[in-house]
Amino acid sequence: MSFCTFQDAYALFDCTPLENLFIQEYMLRAPGDFVKVYIYGLMQCYHPAERMSLATMAKDLGVDEDTVFRAFQYWERQGAVRRVGDNPVRYAYKNLKQAQLTSADPSQDVYRYREFNEELRSLFDKKRRLYEQDYQRVYDWIETLQLPQEVVLMLIRHCIDVLGVRFSFEKADAIAQEWARSGVTTIEDVEEMTRSSKEMRQGLLRVLRRLGQRRNPTQDEEKLYEKWVKQWGFSAQDVQDACAETTKSASPSMAYLDAILARQRSAGGARVAERLAQERTRTADARRVLSALRRVNTAPTEEDERTVAGWLARGFELEAIETAARAARRKGDSTLADLERRLEACARKGLFTREAMDAQLRAAQQDDGLLARVYEAAGMDARPSAADRALLRRWQGELAMPMDVVLLAASYAAGKSAPMTFADRILQSWHAAGIGDVQAARAEHDRHAGQGQARTARPVREVAKHRYGQRSYTDEEMDALFFDIMKDGETDGEGGKA
Structure with missing residues (x-):
């Protein structure tokens, strides 16, 4: 332990000196997260934290560990830090003035990449001028991300084709990092990545048009679509099918669509189109039952739909459920709970179909005669x-x-x-x-x-x-008679008490 040391809270109220040289010559062209890593590491030089590591720094900064590692690689290439240990990983910060005095002439990069730069400029066909920070960003893809030069050129061409000649290098940098993580090293790899990227972008544009928005997607929307397709495994057609459900909202949005797909994902099983068709069928079935109960203007809730679906799963025909519902309605009962009691009586007598109920009605008519x-x-x-x-x-x-x-x-x-x-x-x-x-x-x-x-x-x-057996019953009389049958079923269920 040092002879003298600061109190634990000293660092919070102290300051970390950041040179204007860093701001002017290094920070302006560096990725934002890389700047955060450099400054946070600089503070650690003045006020070291116990058990600091790449993982701890990543957690403190709200980034992933790979971002911290690549940031230090970047600053090492810039001559601002030097790696001095591997287990654990440790870095030493250099004096920036000394680093500039001892660093190679930046023009050497230009000379080293002379042919590459010519090809790079030709891709823009004099429609856009590149600045030094743009070149440095591209060189970083080659040296830090280890992307081959031909891959980098194809990446730029892809950005021009998809995003336009005025694309953001921030967006291009995100693509470069994704390609590096995916292990893209050959032209064949690039062709596969660009084909997939184009398909996803086209699919996302179709989704936005379905939602009534004719514009380029935002980065957050691209991440959403990527989640649906890559993480959740939905196809482009699945997403299109789900768009049909957004009509239930007065202002359909990507967030609303995300909720629909999340529900479909949790349901599992069939593809989205089939599940949506099943949902529409469930809704239509519930509407028919509510209509038989004279609840015509009532939209079925999810609980209503589950209840009716449960009856159907038990073996009841929809027409039989409607018949029981009309009988309940004639007695002034209009809830699904009322209908449930009648269907339980039907189940005890084995009346699951309209045909079975009609046979029971005929038997009752004969008994009445x-x-x-x-x-x-x-x-x-x-x-x-x-x-x-x-x-x-x-x-x-x-x-x-x-x-x-x-x-x-x-x-x-x-x-x-x-x-x-x-x-x-x-x-x-x-x-x-x-x-x-x-x-x-x-x-x-x-x-x-x-x-x-x-x-x-x-x-x-x-x-x-x-002679009741020869009478012709009206619908109302048949409903009343059906209700008697239900009561008879309830009587049977109570032990056959008359």
Whole structure:
């Protein structure tokens, strides 16, 4: 440790001397990040930080480590610093006045690159004058980035073709660094890079035109497009397909398009066009369901779309969902949660298609026609209900009673306060006694009641208005009947309670 040292906070309030010579002769033609590296390193000379390294300096300056390394290479070539260690890497700053006195004559660069300079100037065809800093920038590509001279000339030609003769050397420098990182060393490498670059630029220009912007892209937009194509793996056609979705925004932009592609990337699977088509189908399906619920002017949310898609994935046909939605609407229910309950009842009964629902409707119509005869026999003025349908199915199924026996029991129940319940008790008693025909049922009734006290069976008349199986239902009646079926399904799901 030194005999004398500064306090830790001294450096923050001290100053780092920067010579005007550096500003005038070195800084003006140096890349901006390279200047930052030089000045920060100069401060380290006066106030060394513990454990300083290329990585630490890169983090402090907000650049990558490769930029710091190339910056020191650049300043070493300029004669401003000298590398004095490799493990760890260390640099010594030179006195700039001494460096200028001992450095080679700058004109030697001109002489050394005389033929190259002639070719370079010819590319601009007297339409642009190059200055010393431009030449120094180009020499840096050759000496620091290690790009061959023929590659550098093709890079300049590429910039003129794509960006115009007045292109920015800052932009060209970024391309040179990209080529160096990509290992471009041959004409074939250049042809591949320029072809890819042209395709990307043309693709980006098409995107901007789709967004209603007829101008050259900014550097940030170029980086965005490069991210979509190179990092995320989208094709130019994928990006074009995604542009169609920007019409949902009042002011479409590259940022909005970026959000669309980010969503598509997270979805994975099919290509963008297919996924967008799937999304449009999901939206259309949800709209149809909401329309059936009489929510015509309501745009489906993403949650609505996921809900409807989930029903379809379970095996429901869209037409079946719409049928259930209309039934819910007739009862004043207009939410997807209301519809969910009805579809659960349908699922318990295996009604996933419109065809299955129609078959259930036909069966219900047939049951209603039979119930009309039961009501007539019992002297009832009633409309078929889910509970009565369940009773009828139990009589004909579990109890195995023929229809004429059911009608006989109903006639014996006429005049009772609850005729259907009374008829049910009669039929259960006959079933327990093993009675299954009209003759035996009458005999049992007469025996039980006593000779002369038996109730005379009410004659059953065929009334045309009660022949439900032959009626033609309106849409409203079918929706109401469908709702009864849903309630019947819910009853089944609760354990078959009638």
